[in-house]
Amino acid sequence: MSELAMAMRRLLDCQGVSAAMLVDGTTGLEYGFDGDRSALPRAADSCDDARRISDTLEVATGEVELENITVTTTQCHYLTRVVPRERGDSLLLVVALARESTNLALATRQIDDHARQLFA
Template sequence: MPIENLLRTLLDEPGVVGAALVDGVTGLVYGTVGRAPDAEECSRFAGLVDDHMHIAGGQGGLESIVITGTRHQVVLRSISRRGDPLLLAAALERGPANLALVTRRIDSCGAEVTG
């Protein structure tokens, strides 16, 4: 399934307004749909958080980040694969979105990307 079609399935979740798939290290954008968050900035932010997580004593790799604002949320999910990890980013309207369901759908899309 083409990347844009896979990302478009995320838009079926209530409150999801956009999504992007990006290389987690280089920031190379593989695809975006809707009002996607800035994929390159998401990649930089995830790298910064991952670096500082280790500096602060965190163990293992970055799994996910949820950025919550008063009206919107951004979910960043790291997808392991051979080579650089991918980063799946979804933009949500906070009111209608169910964060748990969106996270499950993102995991499902991540499995399809690497599977």
């Protein structure tokens, strides 16, 4: 099993996480996945959403440094964390969490820790 596959598997150990994927932030190409695929949006859609939000922020505030996106529905939380790389485009770590069994603040912190360790 590759290091990336093991890192994605470890994300599923966080409370409430049902699925996670790592996506190229520019092309929408999926690099890694684990969990219930039906719990997540399509990789290209996640990339498009991040780009639209980033573009809107740039127009509205002049800031383009997107860190994360949190979307909450009646059943799930979706966290999208931008994972910068030294070379190449940033990646997006997209995680689906069951709303009824997740402390969103704690989950965000754990996912941020995992994101930092992906390329450490």
